[in-house]
Amino acid sequence: xxxxxxxxGSTLMIMKKIVKQGWRPVLVVVLLLILWExxxxxxxxxxxxxxxPLTIMEEGLSSWSNYAHHLVSTTKLSILGFVIGTSIxxxxxxxLHLMPRVRQAFYPLLILSQNIPIIVLAPLLIIWFGFGxxxxxxxxxxVCFFPVAVAALDGFRQTNAEMKHYMYMAGASKWxxxxxxxxPHALPAVFSGLKISxxxxxxxxxxxxxxxxxxxxxxxxxxxxxxFRTDRVFVAIFFIMLLxxxxxxxxxxxxxxxxxxxxxxxxxx
Amino acid sequence: MSELKVSEVSKSFGEKKVLQSVSFSVKEGEFxxxxxxxxxxxxxLFHLIGGLFTPDEGDLCLGGxxxxxxxxxxxxxxxxxSLFPWRTVLDNVVLGxxxxxxxxxxxxxxxxxxxxxxxxxxAYPHQLSGGMRQRAxxxxxxxxxxxxxxxxxxxxxxxxxxxxxxxKWLLSIWEExxxxxxxxxxxxxxxxxLSDRVLVLSSNxxxxxxxxxxxxxxxxxxxxVLTEEFLKWKKQIYHExxxxx
Ligand SMILES: Nc1ncnc2c1ncn2[C@@H]1O[C@H](COP(=O)(O)OP(=O)(O)O)[C@@H](O)[C@H]1O
Ligand SMILES: [Mg+2]
Numbered sequence: 001x002x003x004x005x006x007x008x009g010s011t012l013m014i015m016k017k018i019v020k021q022g023w024r025p026v027l028v029v030v031l032l033l034i035l036w037e038x039x040x041x042x043x044x045x046x047x048x049x050x051x052x053p054l055t056i057m058e059e060g061l062s063s064w065s066n067y068a069h070h071l072v073s074t075t076k077l078s079i080l081g082f083v084i085g086t087s088i089x090x091x092x093x094x095x096l097h098l099m100p101r102v103r104q105a106f107y108p109l110l111i112l113s114q115n116i117p118i119i120v121l122a123p124l125l126i127i128w129f130g131f132g133x134x135x136x137x138x139x140x141x142x143v144c145f146f147p148v149a150v151a152a153l154d155g156f157r158q159t160n161a162e163m164k165h166y167m168y169m170a171g172a173s174k175w176x177x178x179x180x181x182x183x184p185h186a187l188p189a190v191f192s193g194l195k196i197s198x199x200x201x202x203x204x205x206x207x208x209x210x211x212x213x214x215x216x217x218x219x220x221x222x223x224x225x226x227x228f229r230t231d232r233v234f235v236a237i238f239f240i241m242l243l244x245x246x247x248x249x250x251x252x253x254x255x256x257x258x259x260x261x262x263x264x265x266x267x268x269x
Numbered sequence: 270m271s272e273l274k275v276s277e278v279s280k281s282f283g284e285k286k287v288l289q290s291v292s293f294s295v296k297e298g299e300f301x302x303x304x305x306x307x308x309x310x311x312x313x314l315f316h317l318i319g320g321l322f323t324p325d326e327g328d329l330c331l332g333g334x335x336x337x338x339x340x341x342x343x344x345x346x347x348x349x350x351s352l353f354p355w356r357t358v359l360d361n362v363v364l365g366x367x368x369x370x371x372x373x374x375x376x377x378x379x380x381x382x383x384x385x386x387x388x389x390x391x392a393y394p395h396q397l398s399g400g401m402r403q404r405a406x407x408x409x410x411x412x413x414x415x416x417x418x419x420x421x422x423x424x425x426x427x428x429x430x431x432x433x434x435x436x437k438w439l440l441s442i443w444e445e446x447x448x449x450x451x452x453x454x455x456x457x458x459x460x461x462x463l464s465d466r467v468l469v470l471s472s473n474x475x476x477x478x479x480x481x482x483x484x485x486x487x488x489x490x491x492x493x494v495l496t497e498e499f500l501k502w503k504k505q506i507y508h509e510x511x512x513x514x
Contacts, residue, residue, distance in 0.1 A: 163351045169319030170365050170413065171341015180364070184355050261354045261393030 051231040059231040060238065067220050067232075071239055074205050074217040077133070078243065081140025082201035086194060089145035093152035098178065107153070114146050122211045131212045140204035144197040151193030155186025191255040198247035202240060271332055271416040271449045272297050273318070278327030279474075280313060287313050289474035290327070295417075298447040302460035304510065305470030311453040312348060314475070315419050318451075319345050331417060341368075344413035348421045350406035352394040358405050359390045365413030372412075380408050383442065400431040407439065411446070420452045424459065436462055437491060444488055457510070461485075461502050462494055469509050479509045 033053045039045070040052035047055060092110075096103040121142070125135035159182045167177045209218020217236050224232035273295040280288040287310040295301045305311050317324050320340035329336050336342045344365060352361045362381065363372035381390055384404045386397075394402055403423050410418050423439075424432045436459060443450065454460050460467045464483055471478045483502065485493060493499055 160351070162347050162349050163353065165316065165319075165321055166345065166347050166351045167368075168321055168340055169316070169343070169345045170368055172368050176368055180367075181353065184353070187355075259355070261356070261395060 048228045048230050051234060056231050056234045056238070059229075060235040063232075067217075067235070070215050070217050070220040073215045074202075074209065075243060077136060077208075077216065078140065078201045078205040078247070081137050081204060082144055082198060082247070084137060085141035085144025085201065086148045086197050088141060089148035089193070089197070090152055090190065092145065093149045093156065094178075094183075096149075097153060097156045097182070098174070103153070110146070110149065122208065126212060131214075136205065136208035136213070139208040140201050143200040143204040147196040147200065148190065148193035151189045151196075152186055155189025156182045158189075159185045187259055188255075191251065191259070194251050194255075195248055198251050199244045202244045202247065206240060273417060273449065273451065274328075274330040275314075275318075276328050276330070278314075278317065278324045278329065280310075280317060280322065280324050282313075286474040288317075288324075289476045291470075291476055292327075293468050293477050293480070295449050295451050298449055299466070300443065300450045300452065300464050301466045301468065302452045302454055302464040303468050303470055304454060304457065304460045304506070305475060306472050306510075307455055309470050309472035310475040311455075311470065312421055315345065315421050315451075315453065318419060319343055342415060343417045343419050344410040344415040346403075346406045346410045346418070346420045346423050348423075348425070350394070350402040352402060352405055352409075354394055357391050357393060358386060358397070361394065362405055362409040362412055365409050365415075369414050377408070377412055380412060381405075384408050384438070400427055400435055403427065403435065404438070407442075411442065411448075416448050418448050418450045420450065422453050422455065425455065432459070433491065439463070440487075440489060457503055457506050458494060461499065461506065462489065467506060469506060481506060481509075 037052050037054060040050060045052075051059075096106060096110075122135070122139060125138050129135040129138065156178075163181055163185075164177065167181050172180070205216065206218040206221070209216035210222055213219050217240060221233055221236045224230075224236065275294065276292050278288055278291045279286070291314065293301070303311055303314070313322075316322055318329055318336070320336065320338050320342065323338035331342050352358075353364070356364070358381065359374065359377055363374060363377050366372040366377075378390060381387060384407075386401060386404060386408070389397060389401065389405075394405070397405065403426075407420070407423060410420070424435050427435060440463060452460075452463060461483055467481045467483060468477050469479045469481070470476070481502070485499075
């Protein structure tokens, strides 16, 4: 009973904390925007070079119907890619963890694979798979799976040794040790990986759209760039940031929901 | 059924010899304490009995069966309570049972009530005090299906007052079902107060130096620790522990 009682209480506390500490960064952003607006007016900076914040806002509001479908398309793409990429990442982490020899063989390759900038693979993927959804999902999967896989693998391995001894001495099977101890123990680490992947998925989606697509924020950006509509580029940047932030917050909410008994402990330290 | 026989067990970690020909036994329903200084290899001995490692030499037998390297034969309370932070107290104490069968939560609730943890059944471990966590860990051992219990310095992190309360509580619970207990401690009074027999370990490497059979009848009362007789035992064991240094 009392535990259920503390959960909404602590969420409320966190909200209060955000309001209490959040006004400082908000103030900084507002001041920066004012500085930007006034300097564009004062020095008469041409709009194709650097549009003022108000111009950007106006463009964003007035042509909403022109780019809304781009936004929807990119959001869908990011979410789908994120789900596929992180699922594969988690699955690979679990398999490698349960098979230590295979892990020893593949872990260095896993790290190495991340030193290949995805963008250089993109032309290849497009040659092989064309301009459809498939190469785009491929790119997003590639950028998403790694943070989750590595975070989960490290999380599994850093399981408290004494708890593991307890489990083994109590006669737990390898699978029981994994499912009852190592996996829940690694959840906070997995969520750190998910947060990184969430941002990467939006980035991956936009990059893949730059390389060739018929809709999406990436396409909208390329069009805006070629017609020197700098204001539209900024609108696109704004929405990319918003999308990242939204994904990030969703993961945090999910994390609060999934990780029990530790939230308050960590908040204290 | 649950008689433990440790015969001539030795164990080294690399160059360092930790246990040297350790021999002793714990009879059915007996409460035996192992008394030894920190770092003498008491936890290592438990890890051997629990099958986490195999001994270099010697045999461990439980109920007539050789259990060298066999896991899941004893119920164990580690030096740290090692409760899982994401499980409620109730889900924690049924863990040992859950590994082998469907846990009986009603029985667990009753035991938690007996342990004075009724209000904390659905709390998480970080909401408990040190003593409560140790009690929960001990309830977890009691609920485990194995008839032989190993307790590794369960009270060493507690203050003097809590410690005495916990000892009395432990005895009262133990008198009810009398599972065989092997209890590790570095506290002389604790060993005498709780046990039928006290085994004194030497260190570097550890062997059983001396064995004392404690004659006090049960149930034991707190006042016992202030009697002449108790002090006499304490002195004797103290000299045995300190004697050769
Ligand atoms: N897994 C291990 N690997 C190497 N050395 C160990 C290991 N476990 C314990 N030891 C060593 O064995 C000695 C006894 O440790 P331990 O059994 O924990 O002592 P105690 O529980 O009596 O305090 C210590 O010197 C410790 O460093
Ligand atoms: Mg120890």
